[in-house]
Structure formats: structure tokens, C-alpha cells
């Protein structure tokens with residue numbers, strides 16, 4: 283490609299087509315910026331602007347109050363002894379795996395673990411053993427499965443797994459497994475537990491100490507109303523020394539974090555949204571009530587919600603045999619649902635999906651949820 287003026291024209295400012303639509307995309311509902319974060323994005327958008335008053339350690343910057351955020355507010359929010367900001371949940375998971383495990387060690391993952399947990403383990407050169415779950419419709423994860431996976435690892439390799447991980451909730455069905463029980467099963471074998479809270483920290487109350495977990499990973503762009511990439515990592519007990527060990531040569535730089543992590547705009551949007559994020563976790567019961575209400579509405583239209591019932595999270599997976607049936611008959615084929623929803627300003631169900639899809643009701647509110655349910659009703663009636 284030649285970088286002449288004509289070919290450069292396609293770059294520059296680009297408007298986002300999905301702006302302003304009613305959003306039910308599970309990836310996006312928890313990452314929508316608050317007004318303060320939107321202002322912070324512009325204010326701190328210049329590269330390295332966060333470093334105006336940095337003395338060499340990003341998380342110790344006093345102005346703006348990064349130190350207070352990272353070392354006081356975040357540990358309190360997550361229920362941990364030590365916290366840091368990272369570039370995302372996956373970077374948090376990789377940092378823990380890389381710090382506590384040696385090449386060839388095993389990490390135990392729940393069977394519904396996100397791909398980013400898998401590639402984090404692979405990047406750390408670890409073997410993966412998965413804890414099975416039941417199949418449709420519950421996808422239930424038995425806490426005792428962790429004990430079995432740990433025992434099998436010991437029997438086969440002569441060594442306990444270096445780490446276990448639970449996705450809380452999982453990213454497909456929005457199931458919240460019994461984290462407390464799983465932590466206690468893992469601890470019977472002295473295996474630490476990492477909770478992947480990409481879909482929970484910032485949406486619902488999660489406290490690592492109350493659950494008895496050793497590590498917690500969160501995602502700012504998924505659940506903390508932040509512009510990505512940004513995440514959080516919390517560590518309990520002596521593991522903090524291992525995970526946040528410093529370079530022998532560059533004495534104030536933490537090795538697993540490559541010295542500094544999220545800077546400027548990403549961090550300042552997380553800080554900008556933090557007051558609202560803390561407050562919205564206190565509203566979680568209403569969010570769950572909205573999710574259940576919406577699920578019932580869609581089920582009355584012939585869709586079937588998979589996973590835990592009644593559901594405990596805004597992320598839900600539906601099977602829609604009636605919508606699939608329609609897609610086999612109409613001219614637009616499997617794109618008909620996406621097009622019909624788009625025509626009603628509803629964004630978030632992937633183009634081409636009709637038989638199965640997931641969605642999120644987080645922060646959408648009853649009025650919009652009601653409009654979405656009515657829209658599904660209208661679409662079904664139109665084609666049936």
C-alpha cells in the first residue's frame with residue numbers, strides 16, 4: 283500500500299455506526315463510559331499525560347490520586363491485600379500464572395473457561411486440565427470436580443497443580459458457580475484459586491476474602507465502565523510478594539507488570555467511573571430482577587434460557603427454535619433477526635445468529651427491556 287493522500291483518507295476520525303443504539307451486547311453493556319469517564323478520556327488522552335507528576339512508579343502517583351485508587355480504594359473494593367491495574371483480565375491471569383507456576387506445571391480450569399484463560403496458560407507454558415460441567419440445559423459445575431482434577435493431576439504427574447481458576451460467572455451462560463466451596467476444595471490440596479471476574483467485578487459485589495480466593499482478575503472495559511484495554515488484579519496473602527516481585531536491576535519496577543501497565547486515558551476513565559461503579563454494584567439485586575423479568579418475557583415468546591434458573595446474572599444464553607425456524611424460510615435467511623432488531627435500534631445480538639445467542643440486560647433498564655421484548659414479539663408475529 284502506498285501511503286499517498288488518497289489512501290490516507292480512509293483513516294482519521296471515524297464515527298461509530300452503533301452509537302446511541304439500545305445495547306444488549308454482553309461484551310459491551312458493562313463497559314459503557316460514565317459521563318465523568320467520557321470527559322476523562324479527552325482530558326487525559328495525550329500519551330503519557332498521567333506521568334506529569336510521576337516519581338518512577340506509576341501506581342504511586344499522588345496527583346492525580348492513582349496511589350490512593352490502586353493501594354486503598356481497589357483493595358477495599360476487591361477484598362484483597364494488594365491490587366494493581368493491568369491491561370485486562372487476561373493480562374491479570376497471565377501475570378498470576380507466570381508468577382506462581384513453573385513451565386510444565388498444570389493449571390486447572392473450569393470447563394467453561396474463556397479462551398483468554400487458555401491462551402494465558404499456554405503463554406506461561408502450562409499444561410491445562412479442565413473440570414467438566416453438565417450439559418444442556420444447566421451447564422452445572424460441581425465444586426468436587428476440582429478435587430478430582432487435582433487428584434488426577436497428582437496421580438499422573440506426581441505434582442499438584444500450581445493453580446486453579448474459576449470463571450465467575452462463565453462468559454457463555456452467566457452461571458455463578460459456588461466459588462467459596464471451590465476455594466475450600468482447592469485449599470484442601472494447597473492449590474491457590476484465581477477467580478476470573480471479567481463479568482462480575484464492577485457489576486455485582488465480589489469480595490475475594492469473603493469467597494476465600496487467592497487471586498481475582500477483573501476487566502475494566504467489560505465491567506468497570508472504562509475505555510480499554512484495562513483490567514484489575516487483586517492478590518491475597520503471601521502470593522503478593524511473588525506476583526509483584528521487583529526487578530533486581532530496576533528496583534522499583536514490578537516484573538510481571540513490565541514496570542508500568544495501563545496509563546493515562548484508560549486508567550483515568552476507570553478512576554472517572556469508579557464512584558458510579560461502586561454505587562452500581564449496590565444495585566445488583568435490581569439488575570438480577572431485571573434479568574429474570576426479561577428472561578420470563580422471552581420464554582413466554584417461545585425462547586428457552588439455558589444455564590442457572592432462576593438466573594443470577596445479566597448475561598444470559600437463549601435457544602430460539604422459533605426464530606431459527608423462521609430463518610430457514612425467509613429471504614434474508616439467518617440475518618433476518620439482526621436486521622429486524624437493527625431497524626428498531628437494538629444492537630448486540632451477533633449478525634447471523636438465530637438458533638442460539640447470548641445477551642446482557644445490564645444497565646438497560648425496564649423501559650428498554652420492555653421495548654426489546656415487545657420487539658421480539660412483533661418480529662415473531664410478523665413472520666409466523
Ligand SMILES: Cc1ncc(COP(=O)(O)O)c(C=O)c1O
Pocket residue numbers: 309369370371372373396398449451452453478480481500501502503504512513
Ligand atoms: C469470561 C471472560 N473472561 C475474560 C475475558 C477477557 O477480558 P479482557 O478483555 O479484559 O482480557 C472475557 C472477554 O470476553 C470474558 O468473556
